[in-house]
Every structure is written in C-alpha cells, then in structure tokens.
C-alpha cells in the first residue's frame with residue numbers, strides 16, 4: 129500500500145483523477161479564461177467555497193498561483209509603511225523577510241513554540257499584523273482564544289493569516305482575520321499550482337485607499353477581475369475545476385475538522401508509548417490539528433525514515449533548522465483514517481525492534 133504523510137505536496141483525494149477526466153471531457157481546459165464557461169466555473173467555485181468552508185458572504189475570494197505569491201501581494205497592496213510579523217518557525221520568518229524587501233521597516237516578533245505571540249511592542253494603530261496560523265515547519269498553530277483577544281485589542285489593524293496548511297482542514301472563525309490564504313496542495317488535497325485568498329470588506333477598503341497599481345498582481349487589479357468572475361492572468365483552470373468538483377463533494381468543514389481532531393487525539397495518545405520519539409510540542413493546545421512534528425535522535429529519525437520507505441510510507445522531512453532531528457506527519461483530510469492506524473502500528477513496531 130502507498131501511504132503519503134508529506135505535508136505538501138501531499139496525498140490527493142482519490143476522486144481527483146475522475147474530476148480531471150471530466151474537465152477534459154467537458155472541454156473547459158481548452159476554453160478562454162474570459163469566456164462565459166470559465167466565468168460560470170469561477171463564480172460557482174467561489175460560492176461552493178463559501179458554503180463548504182462557512183466563509184462570510186461579504187468576504188471576497190480570489191485565486192492566485194501560490195501562497196508565496198500571497199506574501200508578495202500583501203506586501204505590495206495592503207501595507208503602506210510597515211507591518212508586524214509574528215512567528216515561531218521558518219515559514220512565518222520567510223513571510224517577514226520577503227515583506228522586508230518591500231517595506232524595510234516591517235518588524236519581526238518571534239515567540240516560543242508553546243506560547244502565544246507577544247503584543248507589547250506593537251503600535252495600537254498598526255496597519256497590518258501578520259501571523260502564520262499553522263506553522264508547517266514545526267506543527268504549531270495559533271490559538272483561537274488568542275485570535276479573539278487580538279481582534280479586540282487591535283480593532284483598527286488588518287489581521288492577516290497564512291493558513292497554507294490549515295485552510296480546508298480547520299474550521300475558522302473567519303471574522304477574526306481580514307486576509308486568509310492557502311495553497312491547494314495541503315488540506316485541499318489537490319495538485320499544487322493554485323492558491324486561494326479570502327479577504328474581508330475592511331481589507332478591500334484598505335487596498336483601495338492605498339491604491340497600489342504597479343504590478344500585474346496588484347490586489348486592486350486582481351479583485352477587479354475577480355468581481356467579474358475573471359482572473360488577472362490566465363489561471364490554472366484545471367485546478368479551479370478540481371477545486372469546484374471537490375467542494376461540491378466534500379462534507380462541511382465542521383465535520384472535516386472534527387474528524388481531524390479525533391485522529392490527532394488518537395495519534396498523540398499512542399505516540400506517548402513510543403520511547404524513542406517525542407512530540408516537538410508538548411502542550412495539546414499549541415499542537416497543530418493538521419501537521420504533527422515528532423522529534424528524536426538524528427540517527428533514529430534517519431533510520432525510521434528508511435524503514436518507513438521500505439514499507440511504502442512517505443513521512444515528511446524535518447524543515448529548516450529542524451531538518452535532521454524531526455519528521456512531520458500531515459493530518460490532512462484526503463488521508464483515510466485507516467492510514468493513521470497503520471502508521472501508529474508501524475511506529476510502535478519500529479520502537480520495539482530498534
């Protein structure tokens with residue numbers, strides 16, 4: 129059997145092959161992206177996303193090519209002078225460092241793996257506060273309780289969440305953020321090459337006021353196209369189609385998230401029995417529901433990955449500074465429940481035999 133727990137690109141939903149064939153049969157992949165057929169496809173895809181992910185009706189949805197592009201779009205179009213970036217891992221830090229190339233005074237505020245970000249030094253009228261909702265590199269997530277406090281404390285600021293490895297897995301309270309984005313090769317269980325950006329009316333206004341129009345992907349240009357159910361460049365039509373069919377067929381996000389939490393609890397309970405591995409993050413509340421990060425001696429992690437590969441199990445490598453002494457396991461919706469039971473059994477076996 130093939131098991132894939134890599135946190136991106138990750139396991140595809142098994143229906144993807146059929147959806148792809150359907151796209152070819154319908155001829156949509158050969159149609160111009162300003163045609164009625166594409167506009168209809170994009171419009172229904174946005175409605176389906178809103179209904180399955182419980183996105184507020186007054187939020188806008190645009191599609192771009194990747195989460196990395198979203199870092200650039202936000203820096204270009206939503207920030208006039210400076211933003212504040214809070215991070216405890218590699219992807220949050222990268223977002224800050226790309227932003228800094230455009231706005232050199234943007235600030236970085238790092239925090240520990242098992243703590244909430246610190247807000248003391250932040251200007252109460254900050255333009256934009258940037259958080260990585262789910263840090264794929266270390267398997268931590270921002271607490272919803274913290275998100276609520278943040279919204280109350282900074283009523284005038286835009287709040288942006290990198291939800292690359294949590295959107296379509298977590299049930300969000302969308303009102304707690306103004307810009308949320310993700311690429312589809314994670315919890316959406318689709319091939320890479322498309323990102324979804326969800327934007328509040330407040331963020332739309334801020335982009336309008338800043339009025340940045342210097343780039344092909346200036347947000348004001350993107351949104352003008354999206355409001356006509358078009359895109360600013362020729363989009364990844366196949367991925368838009370796959371997203372459409374997927375959203376027609378998946379359960380509501382509330383049920384999807386609940387199942388991921390059940391799997392997470394089962395996983396961490398069983399992992400406690402393993403002597404050679406520990407969770408990188410100990411406190412359940414800071415552990416991500418969608419990416420698990422386990423730690424061990426470098427040689428143990430290496431051997432484990434080799435043994436796993438022999439059994440047809442792909443584990444996620446550690447990322448950045450954590451590359452050698454950790455590995456990651458995606459808890460994404462497209463992966464069947466049975467695969468976690470098989471994975472746990474493999475890990476218990478490995479622990480006994482080594």
Ligand SMILES: O=C(O)C(=O)[C@H](O)COP(=O)(O)O
Pocket residue numbers: 136193194195196197219264265292293311323
């Ligand atoms: O987890 C993450 O975050 C990532 O893997 C990347 O930032 C994904 O971004 P794109 O490759 O879609 O730009």
Ligand SMILES: N[C@@H](CCC(=O)O)C(=O)O
Pocket residue numbers: 135136137264265447
């Ligand atoms: N997109 C990631 C890889 C995904 C991951 O390992 O989390 C990168 O830039 O390297």
